[in-house]
Amino acid sequence: MRILIVEDDPLLRDGLAVGLEMAGFSPDAVACCADAEAAMRGSEYEAVVLDVMLPDGSGLDFLAERRRLSDATPILLLTARDQIPDRIAGLDAGADDYLGKPFDLDELAARLRALLRRRAGRTSVMLQWEDVTLDPASLSVTRGGRDVPLTRREFTILRALMERPGAVLGKASLEEVIYGWQEGAESNAVEVHVHNLRGKLGPGVVQTVRGIGYRVGGERP
Numbered sequence: 619m620r621i622l623i624v625e626d627d628p629l630l631r632d633g634l635a636v637g638l639e640m641a642g643f644s645p646d647a648v649a650c651c652a653d654a655e656a657a658m659r660g661s662e663y664e665a666v667v668l669d670v671m672l673p674d675g676s677g678l679d680f681l682a683e684r685r686r687l688s689d690a691t692p693i694l695l696l697t698a699r700d701q702i703p704d705r706i707a708g709l710d711a712g713a714d715d716y717l718g719k720p721f722d723l724d725e726l727a728a729r730l731r732a733l734l735r736r737r738a739g740r741t742s743v744m745l746q747w748e749d750v751t752l753d754p755a756s757l758s759v760t761r762g763g764r765d766v767p768l769t770r771r772e773f774t775i776l777r778a779l780m781e782r783p784g785a786v787l788g789k790a791s792l793e794e795v796i797y798g799w800q801e802g803a804e805s806n807a808v809e810v811h812v813h814n815l816r817g818k819l820g821p822g823v824v825q826t827v828r829g830i831g832y833r834v835g836g837e838r839p
Contacts, residue, residue: 619734619777620795622663623647624654624680625696626673634667634723641727642757644774644796651675658684662794663691664737665730670697670708678711685712692733696721731755738781745780747834750823752780761819771796772815775808776834779824783835786827 621638625631626649635647646661648654651674654666670677681693692714697704700718708716715729731754735743745752749762757773759766768776778795779787789808796811812832815824825833 619664619730619774620644620646620661621665621667621730622654622657622661623667624649624651624672624677625667625669626650626671627669634726637723638667638727638730639770641723642754642770642773642777643727643730649673651677651680654680658689658691665692665694665733667694667696667726667730668713670695670699670704678708681708681713682711690737692730692737694726694729694733696726728755745777747780747783747823750780750819750834752777759819761823766818768815768818769811771807772811772818775811775832776815776819776824779832779834784833786831786833786836788831791831 619642621643623631623634623638623645625634625647628649631647631649635645638645646657646663648657650672654668668677668681672680677695677697681695684691684693693712694715694717695708695713696717696719697708698719705716714733717726717729731743743753743755745754751760753759754777759768759773759776774796775792778792792808812824823834825836827833
């Protein structure tokens with residue numbers, strides 16, 4: 619799950635990026651509205667964590683502009699201004715959720731997972747395909763009740779595929795999911811991760827659609 623963090627405090631920004639990466643997200647982090655606008659022009663994010671008070675403007679104005687542009691990306695406001703009128707203003711401006719500072723990082727991760735689950739129209743916390751179960755909260759995968767230990771990037775690829783069963787995701791799309799713009803992807807990284815996934819999960823889960831990409835579900839190869 620690729621997310622954008624917009625926070626001007628460098629210690630908090632770095633802490634959020636590290637913590638959310640450990641929780642299974644792929645975060646990019648910027649410090650101001652202008653950099654956030656540039657990031658969203660160049661990349662597609664599944665959610666945004668947005669501070670309200672930024673050095674070059676209000677996060678509420680940034681939020682309102684995204685909604686004016688018909689951008690439906692889930693946005694969670696993160697701010698020290700946590701009185702009821704502040705919450706009302708943020709939600710009425712188009713925010714999907716609101717979390718006051720100080721906050722618990724585990725709660726933030728859980729709220730982001732809930733936002734993404736609602737956006738996808740899913741009611742279940744777990745992702746399921748046949749006998750494969752993926753738990754986004756514990757970052758765990760089982761097949762037939764057997765634990766399948768995966769690396770962070772293997773897990774991220776499998777989750778992206780299981781969130782869209784039957785859909786074919788190309789190499790470029792999967793690179794977007796597992797790498798932020800601060801990281802460089804090796805030319806064969808996706809192929810290597812998929813190869814390792816197949817070795818751990820066994821046959822028939824991750825399928826190749828020749829010349830297009832990979833999928834979970836759909837017709838058997």
